[in-house]
Amino acid sequence: MATHLLSRRGRLWAWTTQEFPPPAPPYAGPTGAAFVPFGVGYVALADEVRVEARLTKTTGLKVGMDMELVLVPFRTDGDGNEVMTFAFRPVGEA
Amino acid sequence: MDVAIVGVGLHPFGRFGDRTGIDMGAIAIRRALADAGVEWRDIQFGFAGSYEIDNPDAVVALLGLTGIPFTNVYNGCATAASVLALAADTIRLGEHDLGIAVGMDKHLPGAFSSDPRLYACPSWYGEVGQFLTPKFFGMKINKYMDDHGISARTLARVAAKNYRNGARNPNAFRRKPMSEEEILGSRMLNHPLTQYMFCSPDEGAAAVVVCRADRAHRYTDKPIYLRASLVRTRRLGAFEVHSPWLPIEETVGPTVDASRAAFEKAGIGPKDVGVIQLQDTDAGAEVIHLAENGFCADGDQERLVADGELEIGGRLPVNTDGGLLANGEPIGASGLRQVHEVVLQLRGQAGERQVPGEPKVGYTQLYGAPGVAGVSILSL
Numbered sequence: 343m344a345t346h347l348l349s350r351r352g353r354l355w356a357w358t359t360q361e362f363p364p365p366a367p368p369y370a371g372p373t374g375a376a377f378v379p380f381g382v383g384y385v386a387l388a389d390e391v392r393v394e395a396r397l398t399k400t401t402g403l404k405v406g407m408d409m410e411l412v413l414v415p416f417r418t419d420g421d422g423n424e425v426m427t428f429a430f431r432p433v434g435e436a
Numbered sequence: 437m438d439v440a441i442v443g444v445g446l447h448p449f450g451r452f453g454d455r456t457g458i459d460m461g462a463i464a465i466r467r468a469l470a471d472a473g474v475e476w477r478d479i480q481f482g483f484a485g486s487y488e489i490d491n492p493d494a495v496v497a498l499l500g501l502t503g504i505p506f507t508n509v510y511n512g513c514a515t516a517a518s519v520l521a522l523a524a525d526t527i528r529l530g531e532h533d534l535g536i537a538v539g540m541d542k543h544l545p546g547a548f549s550s551d552p553r554l555y556a557c558p559s560w561y562g563e564v565g566q567f568l569t570p571k572f573f574g575m576k577i578n579k580y581m582d583d584h585g586i587s588a589r590t591l592a593r594v595a596a597k598n599y600r601n602g603a604r605n606p607n608a609f610r611r612k613p614m615s616e617e618e619i620l621g622s623r624m625l626n627h628p629l630t631q632y633m634f635c636s637p638d639e640g641a642a643a644v645v646v647c648r649a650d651r652a653h654r655y656t657d658k659p660i661y662l663r664a665s666l667v668r669t670r671r672l673g674a675f676e677v678h679s680p681w682l683p684i685e686e687t688v689g690p691t692v693d694a695s696r697a698a699f700e701k702a703g704i705g706p707k708d709v710g711v712i713q714l715q716d717t718d719a720g721a722e723v724i725h726l727a728e729n730g731f732c733a734d735g736d737q738e739r740l741v742a743d744g745e746l747e748i749g750g751r752l753p754v755n756t757d758g759g760l761l762a763n764g765e766p767i768g769a770s771g772l773r774q775v776h777e778v779v780l781q782l783r784g785q786a787g788e789r790q791v792p793g794e795p796k797v798g799y800t801q802l803y804g805a806p807g808v809a810g811v812s813i814l815s816l
Binding site for chain 1: 546547548549550551552559562563564565566567568571574575576578579582623624625626627628629675679680681682683684
């Protein structure tokens with residue numbers, strides 16, 4: 343086993359939306375009224391591997407669009423700390 | 437040794453309060469025995485499938501303790517296909533002459549959930565909300581629609597057809613027809629799939645009596661021959677449920693592999709098939725599976741569905757009993773429900789939903805987590 347650094351950028355290969363809270367556990371994010379729908383998709387990273395990840399948006403997504411890795415807030419833990427997760431957003435969008 | 441089906445039995449699918457899964461299994465078995473005209477003591481072996489029930493073979497407590505070999509099977513959404521394949525193989529090996537294949541389940545409502553580590557997935561995958569099957573089906577059909585020009589209207593038409601077929605099936609869970617507008621307008625769950633484009637986990641049981649083909653006429657005038665029954669799992673590169681990553685190089689899914697192998701084994705082609713049961717976890721899955729099983733080219737579904745070719749009176753009647761959409765999915769029983777329906781259709785006993793023109797060959801397909809498919813081909 344060796345660590346291999348993957349590209350932070352890739353192309354969107356497939357996508358959908360998650361519009362209902364996933365069953366918890368194993369889901370550890372906000373549920374009920376606090377749940378915010380999110381995008382999910384596969385991003386092909388520089389022709390090396392397709393990875394499945396959260397997407398920052400649920401609309402305006404298109405297969406083949408350029409995506410980049412970002413960190414986004416996921417949940418707040420019991421001590422009030424913000425827990426981050428990784429996600430992909432269309433390149434050039436805020 | 438060839439295999440024949442000489443009896444089928446079903447406990448209706450739906451929700452049944454306090455009635456246990458084991459009770460439903462026993463009812464399905466009794467109905468299959470009555471259909472075959474045999475007694476429980478005549479049965480020489482059994483296979484039983486379930487997800488929720490640890491020991492579905494405990495059904496013998498309700499039927500009689502006769503000492504027969506009875507093996508439990510769980511194989512994801514292909515559990516019932518695996519039960520049938522194992523029971524058939526036992527006959528093919530010449531080990532026994534007459535056996536039972538039964539599936540039963542009793543699920544709670546809502547999406548299936550589990551610990552991702554039990555599926556060889558990392559725990560973060562579940563924590564962030566990606567370890568669930570509906571969003572996989574959403575992604576797969578969304579991409580397929582993009583690649584092959586399938587519209588959301590086609591998904592609604594498929595779902596409406598299956599609810600309509602379910603309305604003609606006294607054993608179905610959902611027996612109310614639903615309009616395409618209602619289906620399209622129901623809550624979006626995983627784009628482009630709305631609530632009524634998805635099936636629900638529910639309860640039910642189904643059983644089949646399998647027999648050495650050369651003795652089948654002792655029990656029935658119309659044995660249904662099992663020409664192929666097999667299971668395949670995913671290969672590297674297939675786009676599958678619960679895959680945190682995939683290689684760049686793509687390959688076809690296990691349904692394609694199982695279907696090709698089954699047609700080859702049966703010496704029958706898709707054009708010979710007169711009645712088809714496909715895994716419609718969602719309306720999109722039925723659309724994709726029609727092509728994955730060789731019944732049409734990718735993209736042809738748009739026209740086939742609009743022209744009514746998948747209807748009971750069409751050229752490719754699919755999910756004539758309402759499929760998973762109208763029956764729900766008790767995992768252990770689902771594939772044997774498909775076989776039950778095909779047997780009734782081939783015998784000409786499907787009543788209100790009988791496919792016209794006396795179909796001679798039937799086909800069933802299951803697909804699901806964690807990337808497993810089962811196919812059976814049956815004929816007169």
